[in-house]
Amino acid sequence: MSAIAIVGGGPSGSATALQLLRAGVGADQIVIFDQATFPRPKLCGGALTTRGTELLEDLLGEHPVGGCDTRELEFRCALGAFPIVERGQQWLYDRGVLDNRLLDECKRLGVEVREAHRLTGIVADGESWSLTFQHNRQSHTETFPWVVGADGARGAVRRSLELRGGVVGRLVESVYVQRPSRPGTGRPGTGAPEFDPGRLYFDFDPLLDDIPGYAWIFTYPKPGSEPGAFWKIGIMDGRGVTDGKTLRAWTDAYADRNGFDRVDAKIAGWPEHYYDPKTEAHRPGLVLVGEAWGIDPLLGEGIAPSLETAMYAAPRIAEALAAGRRTIPDFERGFLKSEAGRNLRFQYRLAKLLYTGKSRRWLRVLFGHEYMRELAGAGTEAYGRLEHQMMRLARAYVWQSLKRGFPSNAPIPRGLPEPAAPAP
Numbered sequence: 001m002s003a004i005a006i007v008g009g010g011p012s013g014s015a016t017a018l019q020l021l022r023a024g025v026g027a028d029q030i031v032i033f034d035q036a037t038f039p040r041p042k043l044c045g046g047a048l049t050t051r052g053t054e055l056l057e058d059l060l061g062e063h064p065v066g067g068c069d070t071r072e073l074e075f076r077c078a079l080g081a082f083p084i085v086e087r088g089q090q091w092l093y094d095r096g097v098l099d100n101r102l103l104d105e106c107k108r109l110g111v112e113v114r115e116a117h118r119l120t121g122i123v124a125d126g127e128s129w130s131l132t133f134q135h136n137r138q139s140h141t142e143t144f145p146w147v148v149g150a151d152g153a154r155g156a157v158r159r160s161l162e163l164r165g166g167v168v169g170r171l172v173e174s175v176y177v178q179r180p181s182r183p184g185t186g187r188p189g190t191g192a193p194e195f196d197p198g199r200l201y202f203d204f205d206p207l208l209d210d211i212p213g214y215a216w217i218f219t220y221p222k223p224g225s226e227p228g229a230f231w232k233i234g235i236m237d238g239r240g241v242t243d244g245k246t247l248r249a250w251t252d253a254y255a256d257r258n259g260f261d262r263v264d265a266k267i268a269g270w271p272e273h274y275y276d277p278k279t280e281a282h283r284p285g286l287v288l289v290g291e292a293w294g295i296d297p298l299l300g301e302g303i304a305p306s307l308e309t310a311m312y313a314a315p316r317i318a319e320a321l322a323a324g325r326r327t328i329p330d331f332e333r334g335f336l337k338s339e340a341g342r343n344l345r346f347q348y349r350l351a352k353l354l355y356t357g358k359s360r361r362w363l364r365v366l367f368g369h370e371y372m373r374e375l376a377g378a379g380t381e382a383y384g385r386l387e388h389q390m391m392r393l394a395r396a397y398v399w400q401s402l403k404r405g406f407p408s409n410a411p412i413p414r415g416l417p418e419p420a421a422p423a424p
Helices: 011-022 050-060 095-108 156-161 205-209 244-257 303-323 331-336 339-355 359-368 370-378 387-404
Strands: 004-007 030-033 068-077 080-092 112-114 118-125 128-135 138-144 146-149 168-178 199-203 213-219 231-237 260-262 268-273 286-288
Touching (some): 004 011, 004 128, 004 138, 011 030, 118 138, 168 244, 205 244, 213 244, 303 339, 331 339, 339 359
Parallel strands (some): 030 112
Antiparallel strands (some): 128 138
């Protein structure tokens, strides 16, 4: 009998299996279940940060093929724009290609993968877990000493066991093409501003419409296409308080004023489960990883946190399995002591400031923080990994505020900034 059932064959589930193999667990002890059949289409912004790209390269032993690379981001809103340079390469990808590549690596190394298996029930059964799956319209139940819940934002594992979780937000996204530029000023209505396919655009103007989140414009490296031929545009509601119809209308209007036309028949949507330090991610013989545990609450970065929680959880499962234990002492608190956990907690705190209460004030802080802008353009840091700079960021802004005053929460005049010039 296999010892570990991984429910979910996406990046966190596949990465957990690969990390378990590294920790000395035999491939014959692991089974991955997923309700889909791979390769599968999968909604995703399609940008992997430097840290995520490094982790993926380590797992696969190579830089992922396909897609394209960039080091540049740009934060934008009605207050202006400033460029951000990552310390290393970011990979832009098609999510279906990424998921299939990771799962194929598990299969290559001998891990059993059962596709088209939908989890319909999970109950404690003495020293094991009984899992019931629906496959080919028939139900069957299997028992495993350990279960890894890697089944996403509204996964059956976390919901069935009523594990305490974080905020579930909402995203919508579609594929667009950029209209040809017309002579004029480059402003909406007179000429479409140009966007660089080598840069990722994050726009916080949704906050001006009381939507607690941001919009994005990323080039979409659709297989067989050139960078810049297609773009993904969407919006994230980081608190799940805005209905899907409003988000879809906002996205189309935002795309139109930036010079894009939608080519997808519809604007698709999906939930996201954000990391919260109080999330319950462990029961005897069971852990959560990836989005089931929680991803970056500030900008919704999902793949890198998924790979990081897999890297944290797998060796601890292996240790418990070897010792004949079904509990992992201080599982959640131990993660908070890791670099990945500290940074997710830092992003959680920033998201609470920006997406709840006085959003316009904290937006002014973000765009007016001189030391933050200096770090952003230096090319020495990685997105979502600034916890080690927290004290210096705080001291620098206190000193800046003493000289200039602390920003107000007054309304921010509308108007889209031009994309910033390319970083030197």
